[in-house]
Amino acid sequence: MENLSQLKIGFIGAGNMAFAISQGILKSGDIPPSSVIVSAPSKNNFARFQAMGVAVTHSNEEVVDFSCLVFLAVKPHLLPTVINGISEHITPQHIIVSMAAGITLATLEELLPGGSRVMRLMPNLPCMLQEGALLLACGTGASQEVGALLKTLLCSCGLVEVGPETWIDAHTGLSGSGVAFVYVFAEALADGAVKMGMPNTLAQRIAAQTILGAGRLLRDGGKHPAQLRAEVCTPGGTTIHGLHALEKGGLRAATMGAVEAATLRASQLGRK
Numbered sequence: 001m002e003n004l005s006q007l008k009i010g011f012i013g014a015g016n017m018a019f020a021i022s023q024g025i026l027k028s029g030d031i032p033p034s035s036v037i038v039s040a041p042s043k044n045n046f047a048r049f050q051a052m053g054v055a056v057t058h059s060n061e062e063v064v065d066f067s068c069l070v071f072l073a074v075k076p077h078l079l080p081t082v083i084n085g086i087s088e089h090i091t092p093q094h095i096i097v098s099m100a101a102g103i104t105l106a107t108l109e110e111l112l113p114g115g116s117r118v119m120r121l122m123p124n125l126p127c128m129l130q131e132g133a134l135l136l137a138c139g140t141g142a143s144q145e146v147g148a149l150l151k152t153l154l155c156s157c158g159l160v161e162v163g164p165e166t167w168i169d170a171h172t173g174l175s176g177s178g179v180a181f182v183y184v185f186a187e188a189l190a191d192g193a194v195k196m197g198m199p200n201t202l203a204q205r206i207a208a209q210t211i212l213g214a215g216r217l218l219r220d221g222g223k224h225p226a227q228l229r230a231e232v233c234t235p236g237g238t239t240i241h242g243l244h245a246l247e248k249g250g251l252r253a254a255t256m257g258a259v260e261a262a263t264l265r266a267s268q269l270g271r272k
């Protein structure tokens with residue numbers, strides 16, 4: 001793991017998140033596609049990996065035998081069966097990174113062979129554009145050094161933070177699910193303009209660009225969102241009138257409630 005260019009990486013599960021992370025990693029140029037392999041029971045999702053030059057297989061064991069770093073990218077309820085199937089192939093050299101929402105490090109360590117180096121990763125879909133927000137938590141067998149190296153590898157997927165596991169479910173609500181909350185806001189923003197007579201396609205493009213521009217100003221400008229909002233509000237102007245309507249609609253409470261509900265649901269998934 002010391003030399004990223006030598007690292008062999010496997011994904012068990014070939015869905016959206018495995019694709020997003022592998023695409024982000026490959027875009028960095030540090031890892032060649034020949035160092036990556038992905039597995040899934042069907043061929044349904046293989047074409048987009050093959051198009052990147054990534055090897056595909058139906059054998060999860062083959063992924064473990066090939067790789068040092070193994071991402072578990074299946075739905076949470078499938079994780080115990082999947083781990084059971086690969087356990088005998090896992091060695092102390094492996095680093096196992098689970099992306100499954102709600103499955104705790106304690107559960108993973110219980111399912112995996114004793115002393116396994118395991119981590120949890122909570123990514124989100126914009127990883128595929130290298131604009132993700134990722135949070136990593138290290139299990140007892142994974143040293144801080146492994147966490148730091150993984151952070152370096154995943155930096156090509158976006159913002160990567162290492163933190164305590166207690167933050168993972170909130171990060172799922174904020175960022176994993178948060179992407180969908182932003183899409184709902186984008187749709188509503190565009191619909192508002194459509195209601196006022198703008199063509200739908202144009203309204204959607206402008207809404208997307210507005211969210212992108214506002215997001216970049218927020219991320220790169222170093223200012224608190226309240227300050228940025230105040231700067232757009234001319235006294236008696238259009239924005240403060242619009243904001244009053246948003247407040248009457250309870251946007252803040254609804255958004256906080258959405259993050260809370262998604263966080264609680266993430267923690268429930270692990271208890272099933």
Ligand SMILES: NC(=O)c1ccc[n+]([C@@H]2O[C@H](COP(=O)([O-])OP(=O)(O)OC[C@H]3O[C@@H](n4cnc5c(N)ncnc54)[C@H](OP(=O)(O)O)[C@@H]3O)[C@@H](O)[C@H]2O)c1
Pocket residue numbers: 012013014015016017018039040041042043044045060072073074075076078082099100101122123124125176
């Ligand atoms: N999507 C998100 O925004 C997001 C965000 C954060 C975390 N996550 C977590 O990431 C994980 C993957 O989510 P996803 O959205 O990528 O799911 P997904 O698109 O539904 O993909 C799941 C993949 O798992 C494969 N699979 C099913 N059974 C398998 C088995 N026994 N062995 C190997 N692969 C198997 C599926 O195979 P087929 O291709 O044959 O169907 C599919 O490729 C989940 O645990 C989720 O909680 C997702």
